[in-house]
Amino acid sequence: MWSSVRERVSDNCRGHRGAKYHWCVFFYFYASRATHLGHDAPAWLIRKQMSAFVLKIDSVRPPSPEFLDWRLSRLNKVQKDNFKNASRPIPGLEVRNILRLQSDHGLVKSYFKHIFYHIWTFNTFPYPKIFSSVLKDERVMQAVQKAARAEILDSGASELSSQEEDINELQDEATMNRLAELIKKHQKRAFKILKVMGSNLNDFLLRLTSYVLYKLLPLFLTKVVVNREQVQRIQEAAQSGIPLIFLPNHRSHLDYILMTFILVNAGIKAPLVAAGDNLNIPLFGWLLRGLGAFYIKRKIDPAAGRKDHVYRAVLHTYMVENLRAGHYVEFFIEGGRTRTGKACMPKGGLLSVIVDTFMDGVVEDALLVPVGINYEKLVDGNFVREQLGQPKVMESFGSAVRSIWGVLNSSYGVMRVDFNQPFSLREMIDSYHNHIKSRAVTPETSPVELLPLQRSLSVGHYQVTVPGSKKLLHSPPSSASLYGTDVVVEEQRHIVEDIARHVVYDSIEAVSVMSTNAVAFLLLTKFRNGTNLEELAQALDDMRLDVRAASLELGFSGDSVDVINHALSILGPGLVRRERLTTNQGDTVLIKPVTMVPNVIELSYYSNSCLNIYVLEAVAATAICSLLPKSTLELDTEYFVSRDDLVSRCIEICSVLQFEFIFAKPCQSLETVILDTVENLHHKSYLLHEQEPRKRHLSEVDSDEEADFVPQYVSYAINCEKEYRRRLGFLCSTIRPLLEGYAAAATCLDNLVGQQLTEKQLLERITAECDSQLKSEFAIFEESRCIDPIRNALKMLEKWEVLECHSQDRLKVYYLRPDFDSELRVQPVVERLRSLVCTAPQ
Numbered sequence: 037m038w039s040s041v042r043e044r045v046s047d048n049c050r051g052h053r054g055a056k057y058h059w060c061v062f063f064y065f066y067a068s069r070a071t072h073l074g075h076d077a078p079a080w081l082i083r084k085q086m087s088a089f090v091l092k093i094d095s096v097r098p099p100s101p102e103f104l105d106w107r108l109s110r111l112n113k114v115q116k117d118n119f120k121n122a123s124r125p126i127p128g129l130e131v132r133n134i135l136r137l138q139s140d141h142g143l144v145k146s147y148f149k150h151i152f153y154h155i156w157t158f159n160t161f162p163y164p165k166i167f168s169s170v171l172k173d174e175r176v177m178q179a180v181q182k183a184a185r186a187e188i189l190d191s192g193a194s195e196l197s198s199q200e201e202d203i204n205e206l207q208d209e210a211t212m213n214r215l216a217e218l219i220k221k222h223q224k225r226a227f228k229i230l231k232v233m234g235s236n237l238n239d240f241l242l243r244l245t246s247y248v249l250y251k252l253l254p255l256f257l258t259k260v261v262v263n264r265e266q267v268q269r270i271q272e273a274a275q276s277g278i279p280l281i282f283l284p285n286h287r288s289h290l291d292y293i294l295m296t297f298i299l300v301n302a303g304i305k306a307p308l309v310a311a312g313d314n315l316n317i318p319l320f321g322w323l324l325r326g327l328g329a330f331y332i333k334r335k336i337d338p339a340a341g342r343k344d345h346v347y348r349a350v351l352h353t354y355m356v357e358n359l360r361a362g363h364y365v366e367f368f369i370e371g372g373r374t375r376t377g378k379a380c381m382p383k384g385g386l387l388s389v390i391v392d393t394f395m396d397g398v399v400e401d402a403l404l405v406p407v408g409i410n411y412e413k414l415v416d417g418n419f420v421r422e423q424l425g426q427p428k429v430m431e432s433f434g435s436a437v438r439s440i441w442g443v444l445n446s447s448y449g450v451m452r453v454d455f456n457q458p459f460s461l462r463e464m465i466d467s468y469h470n471h472i473k474s475r476a477v478t479p480e481t482s483p484v485e486l487l488p489l490q491r492s493l494s495v496g497h498y499q500v501t502v503p504g505s506k507k508l509l510h511s512p513p514s515s516a517s518l519y520g521t522d523v524v525v526e527e528q529r530h531i532v533e534d535i536a537r538h539v540v541y542d543s544i545e546a547v548s549v550m551s552t553n554a555v556a557f558l559l560l561t562k563f564r565n566g567t568n569l570e571e572l573a574q575a576l577d578d579m580r581l582d583v584r585a586a587s588l589e590l591g592f593s594g595d596s597v598d599v600i601n602h603a604l605s606i607l608g609p610g611l612v613r614r615e616r617l618t619t620n621q622g623d624t625v626l627i628k629p630v631t632m633v634p635n636v637i638e639l640s641y642y643s644n645s646c647l648n649i650y651v652l653e654a655v656a657a658t659a660i661c662s663l664l665p666k667s668t669l670e671l672d673t674e675y676f677v678s679r680d681d682l683v684s685r686c687i688e689i690c691s692v693l694q695f696e697f698i699f700a701k702p703c704q705s706l707e708t709v710i711l712d713t714v715e716n717l718h719h720k721s722y723l724l725h726e727q728e729p730r731k732r733h734l735s736e737v738d739s740d741e742e743a744d745f746v747p748q749y750v751s752y753a754i755n756c757e758k759e760y761r762r763r764l765g766f767l768c769s770t771i772r773p774l775l776e777g778y779a780a781a782a783t784c785l786d787n788l789v790g791q792q793l794t795e796k797q798l799l800e801r802i803t804a805e806c807d808s809q810l811k812s813e814f815a816i817f818e819e820s821r822c823i824d825p826i827r828n829a830l831k832m833l834e835k836w837e838v839l840e841c842h843s844q845d846r847l848k849v850y851y852l853r854p855d856f857d858s859e860l861r862v863q864p865v866v867e868r869l870r871s872l873v874c875t876a877p878q
Contacts, residue, residue, distance in 0.1 A: 132267075133259040134301055137250060150250050154243045161305040163237045166357040170230055170350065171223075173357070179349030180226060184218035186345075222346055229350045232316070233330050235308050241326035242300055249297050256415070256443050259450045260294065261591070266455040267302050273403050273458050274304050279359050280458070281390055282307055284407035285379055285543045286368035288416045289315065290451075291409055295366060296327050298453055308358055310367035310386055318433045328366075330354065355389045360398050365390070369539050375419040376824050377644030379544050381695055382536035391532050394461050404464075406456040406539050408546030410553070410591060410645065412449030413606045418641065420634040423822045425799055449552070449606045452591045456546040464538070467703070468531050534702035541698045544648050548591035549583050551603040556642035559612060559629040560819075561769045566615070566628030573597045579646075586649050600627075611639045633818050640773070640819040650770050651697050652713040657722075657767035658775070659685035660754060661874040679714065679750040686710045689872060694835070695828035696774055714752075722760055723752035768875060769817075775873050776820035780805040781829035782869040785838070785852065785862045792851035795830075795841075802826050814873070838865055 137149055170176065188211065253260060273280060284295060292315075296306050311329040315321060321331070332351060337343050359365065369387060370380035393399055417439075422428055429435070558575050559567075567575075573596040583590055592599050604612055604627070615626040629639055647654075663677050663685055690699050690706065700709040717723050755761075784802045787793065793801070803826070809815035830850065833839040838856050841848055856862050 130264060131261050132264050133261055134298060135250065135254050135257070135260050150247055154247045158243050158246070159300070159303045160239055163239070163306075163363070164361045166354070166361050167230065167234060169357050170353045171226060173349075173353045175353050176226055176346075176349045179345040180219055180222040183222045183344075183346045184215055187218050188215060226346050226350055229347055230354065232313075233332065233350065233354060234325075235328050235330040236325045237306060237308065237328040238326055241323075242296070242306055245293070245323070245327060246297060246300060249293070252444070256446055256448050257451055258447070260298070261450060261452045262298060262302075263454055263589075267298075270299075270304060270405065270455050270458070271302060273405070276403070278460075279362065279399055279402045280304075280307070280364045280405055281402050281461075282364065282366035282405045282407055283369045283387075283539045283543065284366070284409050284453075285540075285547060286370050286373045287409055287411060288373065288414060290415045291368070292324060292329060293327060294451065295407070295409075295453070305364055307364035307366040310365075312372070314431050317431055317436060320433070320436050352389050352392070355386070356393050356396075356398055359390070359393050359402070369536055369543075373416070373419075375422055375641075376822060377641040378647060378696065379540055379698075381698075382533075382540045384532040384536045387536050387539075388528075388532045390461065391465070391528065391535070394465070395528070401460055401462040403458040404461055404535070404539060405458045406542035406546055408454040408456065408543050408548065409452075410547050410550050411451045412550045412552045412591070412603070413447075414641070415443055415448050418638045420637050423637050423824065424634060425796075425803060425823050447606070449602075450550065450591060452548045452550065454546040454548055454589060456542045461535070464535055465531060468534065471703075472527075537698055537702050541701050544698070545588065547645065548589040549646060549649070550591040550642075551599050552606055552642045553645040554579055554583075554592075555600055555603040556607065556611070556629070556639050557646040559627070560631075560636075560640060560643045562766055563627070564629060564631060566626040568624055569597060569600065569627060572600055572627055576600060582649055588649065607639070607642070611635055631818055633821065636818045637822055640822070647770060648697070650767060652699065652709065653717065654767045654770040655686050655689045655693075655699075656682070656710070656713050656717055657764045658689055658771060658872060658874065660722075661764065661768055662872055664754070664874075674756060675754050676751045677754065679752065682714060682752070683707070683710050686714070692778060692832060692869065692872065693771065693774060695831050696825065718752060722755055722764065724755050725753040765875060772873065773817035773820045773822075774825050775869070776809065776815040776817055777802075777806060777822065777825045778829040778832070779866075779870045779873050780809055780815070780820070781826055781833070782866045783809075785833075785856075785866060786859050788839075788850060788852045789857060789859055789862065792849050795848035795850065798830070798850050799823060799826060802829075814870075833865075836865075838862075 137153055270280070282295065282299075284291060292309055292311060296309065300306050306328050308330055309324075309328045311324060311331055313331045313333050315324060315329070316331045321329075325331075333347065336347055336351075355365065367386045369382045369384075371383040372380070374380050390402055390404075394402060554576060555572070558572060558579060562575055563572060576596040576599065580590060580596075592602075604614070611630055613628050613630060615628060617624050617626050630636060659682055660677060663681060664675055687706065687710065690697075690710075700706050714723070781802050784798065784805050787798070787801050803821050803823075806815065806821035806826075809820075810818060830839060830841070834841055837853055839850055840853050841850050843849070851857075852862070856865070
């Protein structure tokens with residue numbers, strides 16, 4: 037008992053070293069003495085030791101109000117606000133470092149607590165095998181027959197119709213014999229697919245791996261932190277008997293193992309984890325398979341336009357049968373690991389199987405659990421090579437061994453996992469159907485009309501014109517179903533998409549802001565030219581309040597100066613430098629980010645995790661600055677913008693960045709979210725002097741009754757005070773690197789006039805244009821040349837129906853649509869995107 041209390045108070049003391057909690061020090065010393073007595077010491081001896089100290093166990097509680105008042109009297113204004121707003125429990129009491137296994141047993145067991153825990157205390161769950169039931173499933177058998185008939189058609193051996201379902205109707209005996217051979221061939225293939233794909237989850241390997249991880253993880257991770265209340269909530273959900281579907285964001289290959297490690301040590305059944313077949317390498321593939329991994333091909337279909345029906349059927353049936361057997365499932369809804377630090381758009385293929393399983397009545401319900409994972413330092417290294425356009429290096433046994441050796445000899449700080457509120461799949465689908473019924477939808481209604489407001493070109497009474505496009509903010513997953521639209525009805529495809537976007541939105545909200553994220557973000561946005569420690573600490577104090585206001589979690593605690601020093605030690609001198617400067621006031625240390633490529637790309641990875649905190653305000657700030665005449669950018673001139681123009685411009689920016697962010701939940705209206713953001717800026721005094729509301733277009737109104745329904749005209753004045761202009765500039769700078777990359781992509785559209793280019797050729801020209809923009813100082817952010825945002829820009833231009841893309845010899849080829857295949861017609865698109873690259877008034 038004393039050991040566990042001493043460890044907990046030790047954590048609190050370290051987390052509040054800057055606050056000088058002397059009571060922590062005294063109690064830590066007392067707990068240390070009590071520990072040395074042994075857990076079986078007689079009561080009289082313990083009482084004797086206790087009498088030597090004034091501080092008793094019962095007195096260990098948060099500081100009294102009198103103590104807080106005394107502390108507040110010694111703080112400045114910002115520190116007072118931080119102290120008063122820290123209404124949460126003492127950090128360390130609401131979270132748990134799972135690398136510390138507490139033991140309440142005797143002295144011998146305390147030394148061998150890991151062994152005793154994994155032998156006797158470790159929970160055991162049944163993990164049934166479903167191999168045979170998959171191969172006997174009717175879906176798989178039909179897919180085998182379909183593949184056999186398709187192969188006969190491809191070979192030209194018969195005029196067999198692809199729509200025939202009964203092979204006994206065939207009259208040609210030779211064809212029937214050939215078909216029987218092909219059916220056996222594809223049955224064997226289905227067996228091989230399942231053998232390679234299937235998991236081998238077993239209790240012994242879970243225990244062994246958990247024990248080894250307790251020994252290995254502390255070698256390179258300081259802590260693996262979870263929230264106690266969140267874990268308790270998942271434990272209660274597990275008691276319901278409803279299958280749990282864990283849907284984490286994906287940052288590292290370590291996510292696979294650590295998620296299972298956390299769950300089993302919380303007494304929760306280990307899930308089956310979907311993994312890419314690139315991880316199915318010798319030894320490590322076997323290990324992951326034993327921990328619950330089942331392997332999926334990165335590219336399911338052999339070629340564009342041709343579906344591998346057997347593989348899809350085996351995968352679909354494998355997941356359905358596992359859910360039927362009571363397994364939990366985990367998969368990364370973003371698909372692969374994020375290369376930029378931001379969340380990726382969802383891929384709905386596996387989620388569609390979960391929805392199908394519920395729709396078919398295999399399970400009565402499923403609880404979807406969004407999970408946020410974050411690291412102070414990425415264990416996988418970095419993705420700089422890929423962001424510079426170089427091909428990905430595939431995983432191998434040798435590279436895995438070298439990577440593990442390097443990891444064990446390095447320090448990666450804290451890793452944190454947060455579980456968001458689980459939500460019922462049944463309730464989500466019911467609410468979707470109720471939404472459709474409430475809008476009195478008829479069978480003839482266009483599918484687009486069923487979508488939330490944020491996906492429609494007309495958002496409320498705000499109209500946004502997008503070149504050649506009839507749909508604006510609809511960002512579909514890469515694969516709405518394993519079977520595609522030929523099996524899944526349009527309505528169900530939209531359900532899958534809405535749930536996927538909702539899950540990603542919730543997982544983003546669950547991700548804690550780590551110390552390295554906050555410091556990198558501040559250096560790249562506010563202090564790109566460098567700053568001193570005191571100013572950076574003040575900015576971090578302000579940012580902590582912003583994080584709390586956004587209802588997000590901080591992955592660090594303690595004095596900001598200590599947090600910054602810790603973050604800088606993890607980021608290293610390759611990303612952030614300390615330079616000593618001599619001035620008239622004496623020597624000072626300048627903290628400056630390394631802004632040259634490729635270093636700045638790696639630093640931006642950590643910074644991008646904070647974008648969701650400010651993204652809506654950044655969109656509004658960019659809209660404000662883009663509406664200002666250039667002549668006012670350096671003048672203290674009062675300038676007004678109408679609310680209608682401001683909201684319309686915000687919607688336009690959201691349409692540009694639709695593949696970068698999810699601005700609102702599918703159940704929310706984007707118009708409402710933007711109006712709330714604009715009102716919030718007005719409340720914060722960025723926008724001033726709201727003029728008297730007046731009716732707009734009154735001349736067009738025929739009666740007084742109709743005039744009551746005319747929207748009111750509202751305009752705002754931009755606050756010209758220096759502090760607010762500086763803040764507007766900060767908000768604009770958060771998303772400007774993305775807009776600079778998008779502008780470069782648009783500028784290169786004239787390269788496609790009258791010709792087509794492969795994706796590689798087009799990306800090379802766009803990155804060259806990014807370099808040209810940096811030299812001309814139109815662009816000021818070196819990270820704007822990252823490849824992933826540029827690819828998203830091309831997707832956006834496809835969505836706007838400016839570009840077309842098709843596969844040719846397994847290469848993506850881009851060309852302009854006929855309506856834009858001239859420099860004259862492309863120019864408005866270029867000017868439109870370049871106009872969004874703007875700065876705040878100076």
